[in-house]
Amino acid sequence: LSLETEPVEQVVNILLVDDQPENILVLRSTLEALGQNLLVAHSGREALRHVLNHDCALIILDVVMPDLDGFETAQLIRERESSRQIPIVFLTAGDRSEARAFRGYSVGAVDYIHKPFHPEVMRSKASVFVELAKKTELVREQSRRLRETEQREHERQIAEATQRHQAESYRIRGELLVKEMEAAKARAALELAEARSQLLADLERKNVELDRARTQAERESRFKSTFLAGISHELRTPLNGILGFSEMLQQEFFGPLNAMQKEHIGLVVESGRHLLALVNDVLDISKLEAGRMELALEPTTLASMTGAALETVRPLAEKQGVTLELDAAASLPIVVVDPVRIRQVLYNLLSNAIKFTRAGGRVLVRARKAGEEIEIVVEDTGVGIRPEDMPRLFREFEQIEPERFAGEAKPEGTGLGLAVSKRLVELHRGSIAIESRVNEGTTVSVRIPLARTIEVGAATAPEQEGA
């Protein structure tokens, strides 16, 4: 901002008004030295025209003129807003009365000069007005610039404020967004927490119900198993008595029997044995279900087990007219099992194979080491099992397809054998699988792992009940 330093080197207009050309000439020559622009008018009207078109620093106005005289011209100049401030110096050759001078001042005269004038005085007076005009212009210019600067500053401030405002509004909007997001998050978290606690409460309730149901079921199952085990055990004692005494009778321990007596005591013995087998199976199942079956594990050779099982069922096979074969590798590894239980499994598989094979058929027992397992396979050429019956095989008391033997004697059994066998094999960590084709035969495979980890507690506790 440089208000003072900027010099105003412009030329200003001085308007000379006189109806006498020679007077104009004198004025010209007097004022030329000021170096300003001299405008000339020969009448009041011409002077007005100049004032309309130009900015004048000073008007030197002749008073006595035809048509519009000096005073009238001055009056018209003063009436116009844009020219009101222009200084006017009246030139008069007329009388020097105070009245005239007074009239000049009342229309805004600045000065009075009488003709003939002194050129030096005229010049110096005019130069004062020129300076005044220039100074006025300077001040005007400066205030204009000031206004401009102020305007610029104002605009800058407005721009700055706008920018600040915008930044602030962005910031606030951002904060609002963050707040909204946080609120949404909080709401979601709250909903989630509510849903979770609801779910947890549900779960808790279900757990309690489940617990109650399980406790109840366990109690019932325990009761059933204990009841069955107890009753089976209690049944066995008198049953063994009946069997023992019947056998003694049958063997004519107490004297000879007639044919009729012999036949019937034979039926008693047979029924007694059947009943004992059933009671034993029920006892086993209930112990297995109650988790109270304990294995008496000992190192056992496979041959001893297969051999014993085969010898037990040989009379049955002969009666049925079925051939029994054994195919076992000479050197089979020793396994750690409960031999009584494995024999029981083999006995059941073999008796099934014989029972469900017609006369002339064949039952083959194969034993071999398969990887880390011992595999015992009982294969028959019997009636087979329909695919749809397979899932029912291992269920307790499931005897299927009695109609296969229609017209023939229905094989005996209670349907517990396979259920007990499966559980016993699984207690040895083994598995049992059955493949069968109707009228072609059935193959049952038992696999028992060789490296069987012996469970603590399930180890060598002796069987209390005995088999």
Ligand SMILES: Nc1ncnc2c1ncn2[C@@H]1O[C@H](COP(=O)(O)OP(=O)(O)OP(=O)(O)O)[C@@H](O)[C@H]1O
């Ligand atoms: N080798 C087989 N051939 C054909 N059917 C079989 C064979 N083994 C089992 N089944 C069928 O599976 C059923 C169930 O066998 P499981 O040994 O469990 O009972 P069961 O022999 O009838 O009675 P239990 O063994 O208790 O005296 C048998 O009734 C029979 O229908």
Ligand SMILES: [Mg+2]
């Ligand atoms: Mg059976």
